Each structure stands twice: as structure tokens, then as C-alpha cells.
Amino acid sequence: MDFIHQCLKTYQGENFFLLLFAGAMLFAFWLKDPESRALRLLLWPYLTVLVCTVYNILIMRVFIQKLNLSGEYYRFFWLLPICVVIPYVCTRIVSGQKTRVKKALVFLVLTAVIVIAGAPAWSRKLPLTSNPYRIPDDMIIACDIIRKDAGRERLEDVGVVFDFNLNLLVTQYDPSFRVIIPYENMMTTVNTGRTKTDTDNIWLNSRITLVELLMLDRYWVPHEDFMSALNVTDTAYVVYDASGPNHDYLLGAGLAEIGRTDDYVIYKYGWYFDRLHKSRGYLKVTF
Secondary structure (H helix, E strand, O other), X not given: XXXXXXXXXHHHOOOHHHHHHXXXXXXXXXXXXXXXXXXXXXXXXXXXXXXXXXXXXXXXXXXXXHHOXXXXXXXXXXXXXXXXXXXXXXXXXXXXXXXXXXXXXXXXXXXXXXXXXXXXXXXXXXXXXXXXXXXXXXXHHHHHHHHHHHOOOOXXXXXXXXOHHHHOOHHHHOOOOOEOOOHHHHHHHHHHOOOHHHOOOHHHHHHHHXXXXXXXXXXXXXXXXXXXXXXXXXXXXXXXXXXXXXXXXXXXXXXXXXXXXXXXXXEEEHHHHXXXXXXXXXXXXXX
């Protein structure tokens, strides 16, 4: 339930738009004209699939893990009908009024409902972007820096720990990047406050350590434990908040800065590449 609620809170403004969508769907199913019947015919199979998958809290977690949905930006598909049905129903309600005065009053009321239910972009600290992807420019710059530094290495071989905000968007921008912290692991750790002492799974413990130290700045761990987490997860790069408190800590753990954006610093974990090259039989020569 925490996972589902966080998805709705992040992408739909504290669930209000989900309620508006449900009300709009009931209204659309109540209308009897041909246009509304066509809309119902289009959305009925879609909603059936969503109810059986995304909105089904009993199988959602298993569904994500088995199909590896955390590696793709799939949320677009279950948000899409909200952007279609609510405006359609609002337009039908306004156009159904007989006088201009009533149309104006209904229009103002519906506009106020939508504005109040939503959240302004500036209140969420969402940066305005000029790129066609509509994501922070820092995301594009960081990915370009990593891609250039990796050179001939495949992106599948160079895992990256992104900052919390960028980790939400990287699969939308470029799914070829191997994101070390899967979305569901990140949100579960953030929402439940779970620490690595809650589980004996080394793989999961390592990721919880990285989330708490690099995304949440919750606690400090010895360099040995942090480096062990990097090694277990095969982390090659770290994209860390430029205003974060752990830059000296990261340098002390053997990471090296290879670039920065306005809000983030990109670090490279050289020991990962040493291990990778050694496993391939490469000879490292230092001048």
C-alpha cells in the first residue's frame, strides 16, 4: 500500500486526480450519446487491464519484479487516460449548459476544482526545461558525461547510482542505462524507513545502504561497508547531489569526480573498472 500510495502521490497530486478520474469515468458511462459510447469502448479494455495489474495491490509487487517493469518508464500508460477523460467530461458538462452565463459559471467551478486538486510545478520544485524530453537538463548532461567516460564499455556493464530525483526519470530518458537501485527498492526504503538490519539479504542490504547514504543522507557507514556495497552491486558511477554532505566521504572511498552539472556531481568508481578489466585479462599500465 505504501508503494501504491507513493506512486499516486508523486504522479497524481495526493490522489485527488484519481478521484476526479473515477468520477469522470462514472459520468462518461452514464452518458448515452454515440461519442461517449465510443469512449467507453476504447477505455473499457484498458481499465480492465489496469484494475487487474497496476491498481491490484495483491499482485503489483510480483508483477513488477517478474516483468522487470522497473527498467522501463511504464507509468505513462496508466496516467494517460486521466489526461483524456477528465478534460472530455469537463468539456461535455460545460457544453451541456444552455446559457452563456451558466457555461461561464460551470467553467470557472470546474477550473477551480482542477487547480485546487493539482499542485503547481514551482511548489514541487520541478525545474523548467527546454529540452524535448521535458526532464531536467542535469539528467541529460550527467548521462552524456557517463556515456563519454565509459567509452567502448557497454552501458549494461556500467551500473549507475543516480540521485533520488534523477533515478525516477532515467529510465524515461534512456532505458539502456543499468540503474543500480530499482524503483521499487528505492521507494520501499524511502517510505518504510527500512534499514539494512531488517534483512539478511546481502544484495538487498547493499542497495539499502546506497539509498540511505547517497539519496537520503541518513547515516554514515565505514568506508569498507560502503565500498562493499558498491562491489556487490557492481556500481561504476555515482551521480550525487552537489549540495549533499558526503563529497569528501565519496572521495575517501576511492571515487573520482569526472564531471558536474549545476546541481549534481558525477563520480567514477575506478576499482570497478580495475576488476572488470582484470576479469577480461587486460593489462593496466600506469604512466
